[in-house]
Amino acid sequence: MKLIRANQTLKLKTNPLVSASDMEVLTSCLKNLSASSSFISMKNFTQHGRTDCLFHSISVSYYSLASASRLPFIWDKRSLVKGALLHDFFLYDWHTKDRSHRFHGFTHPSAALANARKEWGLNEKEADIIRKHMFPLIPAVPRYRESLLVCLVDKLCSAAEILRLRPSSQVKTIYLNTIEKKAE
Ligand SMILES: [Fe+2]
Ligand SMILES: [Fe+2]
Numbered sequence: 001m002k003l004i005r006a007n008q009t010l011k012l013k014t015n016p017l018v019s020a021s022d023m024e025v026l027t028s029c030l031k032n033l034s035a036s037s038s039f040i041s042m043k044n045f046t047q048h049g050r051t052d053c054l055f056h057s058i059s060v061s062y063y064s065l066a067s068a069s070r071l072p073f074i075w076d077k078r079s080l081v082k083g084a085l086l087h088d089f090f091l092y093d094w095h096t097k098d099r100s101h102r103f104h105g106f107t108h109p110s111a112a113l114a115n116a117r118k119e120w121g122l123n124e125k126e127a128d129i130i131r132k133h134m135f136p137l138i139p140a141v142p143r144y145r146e147s148l149l150v151c152l153v154d155k156l157c158s159a160a161e162i163l164r165l166r167p168s169s170q171v172k173t174i175y176l177n178t179i180e181k182k183a184e
Contacts, residue, residue, distance in 0.1 A: 017066045017168055022077060026061055026174070029081045034178050036119050038091060043179060045093045048161035053088050056157060058178065059171050060084045064146075064153045073145055076125060080146040083129025086116040087150060109134050 018026070033039045042053035051059075061084035068075045090111040094104040113130045116122060122130075129150045132142045142148040160167065 017170065018062060019069060022065045022069060025077050026065060026081050029061075029078065029085060030058070030174070030178050031181075033082075033085055033120070034181065038115070038119060039085075039089070040179065041091065042089065045091070046095055047088065048158050049164050051161040053090075054178070055171070055175050056161060057085050057088055058175050059157045059161075059167050060087065060150060060154050062168065062171050062174065063157060064149050067149060067153060071149075076144075076146055079123060079125040079129070080149065082122075083126040083146060084150045084153070086112060086120075086122075086126070087130050087133045087154065088112055089115050089130070091115055105134065105137055109138065 040054065042057060043055070045053045047053045047056040061081045064080055064084045065077065068077065068080060088108065090104075090108040092098075092101065094101045094108070109131050113122075113127060116130060117127075125144050125146055128143050128147045132138070132140045132147050133151050133154050135142055135151050142151050157167075
């Protein structure tokens with residue numbers, strides 16, 4: 001087990017997609033959020049294909065960070081990561097037949113925002129990321145570049161999940177570490 005963990009840590013340090021400093025932002029935010037059992041409970045809800053909501057949210061945060069570092073803008077990476085991790089914090093399985101899920105595509109950003117506000121303080125940018133990630137289905141234009149990036153990366157990750165494309169092994173490692181740490 002120790003050997004596996006050492007190997008995972010090595011992967012986190014050597015993967016070129018996300019820098020070590022960006023990885024620190026992601027792991028520190030995940031550490032704070034995963035103190036909440038509601039946040040971890042996202043692993044119980046299917047998002048797309050075989051992917052659960054927790055994995056999807058980590059994936060969107062990871063690829064948002066990876067994309068941000070390749071674009072020539074200044075980013076608020078803490079807000080980018082926190083907004084991305086909470087953008088689908090709606091806490092139900094939208095595949096189960098229930099009248100309240102009929103308009104899931106339109107209503108889940110508000111549900112995620114309300115749930116997130118019950119547990120954490122959110123700045124304006126983080127709230128905008130969550131509220132507007134379904135643009136253009138919901139005609140609310142993202143106000144910040146962080147919101148626009150999460151909106152785009154969310155669509156790419158969702159398509160990849162539906163097509164069952166394999167994500168970076170680093171995303172899987174972060175996901176397993178998050179669940180394991182909660183179980184310790
Ligand atoms: Fe969503
Ligand atoms: Fe999403």
